Amino acid sequence: MNIGAAAKSSGVPAKTIRYYxxxxxxxxxxxxxxxxxxxxxxxxxTLRFIQRARSLGFPVKDVAKLLDLWHDRSRASSDVKALAxxxxxxxxxxxxxxxxxxxxxxxxxxxxxxDDRPDCPIIxxxxxxxxxxxxxxxx
Amino acid sequence: MNIGAAAKSSGVPAKTIRYYxxxxxxxxxxxxxxxxxxxxxxxxxTLRFIQRARSLGFPVKDVAKLLDLWHDRSRASSDVKALAxxxxxxxxxxxxxxxxxxxxxxxxxxxxxxDDRPDCPIIxxxxxxxxxxxxxxxx
DNA sequence: CTTGACCTTCCAGTCTCTGGAAGGTCCATA
DNA sequence: TATGGACCTTCCAGAGACTGGAAGGTCAAG
Numbered sequence: 510m511n512i513g514a515a516a517k518s519s520g521v522p523a524k525t526i527r528y529y530x531x532x533x534x535x536x537x538x539x540x541x542x543x544x545x546x547x548x549x550x551x552x553x554x555t556l557r558f559i560q561r562a563r564s565l566g567f568p569v570k571d572v573a574k575l576l577d578l579w580h581d582r583s584r585a586s587s588d589v590k591a592l593a594x595x596x597x598x599x600x601x602x603x604x605x606x607x608x609x610x611x612x613x614x615x616x617x618x619x620x621x622x623x624d625d626r627p628d629c630p631i632i633x634x635x636x637x638x639x640x641x642x643x644x645x646x647x648x
Numbered sequence: 649m650n651i652g653a654a655a656k657s658s659g660v661p662a663k664t665i666r667y668y669x670x671x672x673x674x675x676x677x678x679x680x681x682x683x684x685x686x687x688x689x690x691x692x693x694t695l696r697f698i699q700r701a702r703s704l705g706f707p708v709k710d711v712a713k714l715l716d717l718w719h720d721r722s723r724a725s726s727d728v729k730a731l732a733x734x735x736x737x738x739x740x741x742x743x744x745x746x747x748x749x750x751x752x753x754x755x756x757x758x759x760x761x762x763d764d765r766p767d768c769p770i771i772x773x774x775x776x777x778x779x780x781x782x783x784x785x786x787x
Numbered sequence: 788c789t790t791g792a793c794c795t796t797c798c799a800g801t802c803t804c805t806g807g808a809a810g811g812t813c814c815a816t817a
Numbered sequence: 818t819a820t821g822g823a824c825c826t827t828c829c830a831g832a833g834a835c836t837g838g839a840a841g842g843t844c845a846a847g
Contacts, residue, residue: 513793523794528835543843545794554775561774566749569834579771589770590762593753600750604743610705611739614732623729631728632718635700636693652824662825667804682812684825708803 512538515548519556526556534559534573567596651677654687658695665695673698673712706735 516523526546529535535555538546548556558579562572571592578589620630655662665685668674674694677685687695697718701711710731717728759769 511794522836524836525834527796532834543794545843558775563834564749565753565774566746575771575774578768579775582766584766585764586760586766586768586770587762587764589768590757590760593757593760593770597750597753597757600746600753604746604750607705607739607743607746610703611736611743614704614736614739618729618732618736621725621729621732623726625724625726627721627723627725629717629725629728631725631732632714635704635714636697636718650825661805663805664803666827671803682825684812702803 510548510553512546512548515546515553515556519553520560521556529559529569532569534569534576565596566600571596649687649692651685651687654685654692654695658692659699660695668698668708671708673708673715704735705739710735 510518512523512526515521516526519526521529526535530537535552538548538552541547555576558576559572562575563569567575574592575589578584578592617631617634620634622628649657651662651665654660655665658665660668665674669676674691677687677691680686694715697715698711701714702708706714713731714728717723717731756770756773759773761767
């Protein structure tokens with residue numbers, strides 16, 4: 510299976526597959542006589558695994574760890590769980606950071622009449638900052 | 649005021665101030681005879697504005713637009729509101745994306761006993777993907 | 788045999804900094 | 818006055834995760 514078909518079947522773009530090979534996330538693919546990459550079913554499964562892990566937000570380095578854990582049949586499930594739990598916590602931190610940004614911003618937005626006049630509580634809020642809250646402190 | 653004092657007083661690290669100058673977000677600072685950057689109070693206010701806008705998650709390009717809007721006294725508040733509203737929507741999209749990741753992942757995590765045994769629903773979930781939901785589709 | 792869709796490599800750009808090296812400057816103290 | 822340490826300067830490189838594009842080779846259909 511060439512890289513285009515592998516991309517379609519795994520959901521990982523061809524360019525990204527080459528990139529993953531270049532950084533060593535996946536081993537170098539076999540080549541046909543003419544130099545085209547040739548992917549086996551197992552390699553497609555690996556790409557799909559990577560695609561799913563990435564879509565869950567795991568950084569590429571963690572995906573590498575997950576691939577190792579996947580192939581290590583003697584590893585404890587607690588190892589995987591620790592990695593996943595850490596990631597959930599990272600997501601939670603990100604979410605609450607975004608929430609505080611959103612709250613502050615929405616507060617300013619609702620105070621702005623948004624018409625032709627130049628007076629604007631949003632700009633004033635960013636410039637003055639007196640009523641800035643979580644997002645301000647969090648930075 | 650030299651760059652170190654400007655950094656302290658604005659909350660923008662010295663390195664970042666130089667970076668902002670290099671990309672044109674702020675105009676080149678005045679220099680002392682010996683070549684040190686010298687910041688006025690107005691420039692510190694600008695840096696503070698930038699710091700607050702960035703802490704609200706505005707991308708640097710939008711911060712540039714906000715700076716223009718800040719200095720344009722004839723602009724309509726609706727222009728600012730449009731920018732801010734667009735950003736709130738972007739934040740909302742990000743939050744819901746993270747939420748669906750979190751939900752999927754937490755579902756897998758709670759199914760994993762996390763002990764010494766190798767059997768692991770997290771790895772199986774990523775590999776098999778049958779019970780993958782939003783995060784899978786969202787990608 | 789030509790055409791068009793694929794494949795290859797390599798370089799550059801995105802975005803927002805951040806670290807580090809090599810060297811100049813400023814100020815206070817000995 | 819000399820010296821030390823804390824500042825400042827520039828420039829280059831790297832992070833993370835791709836993505837675009839150019840230049841050129843290959844494959845399959847008509």
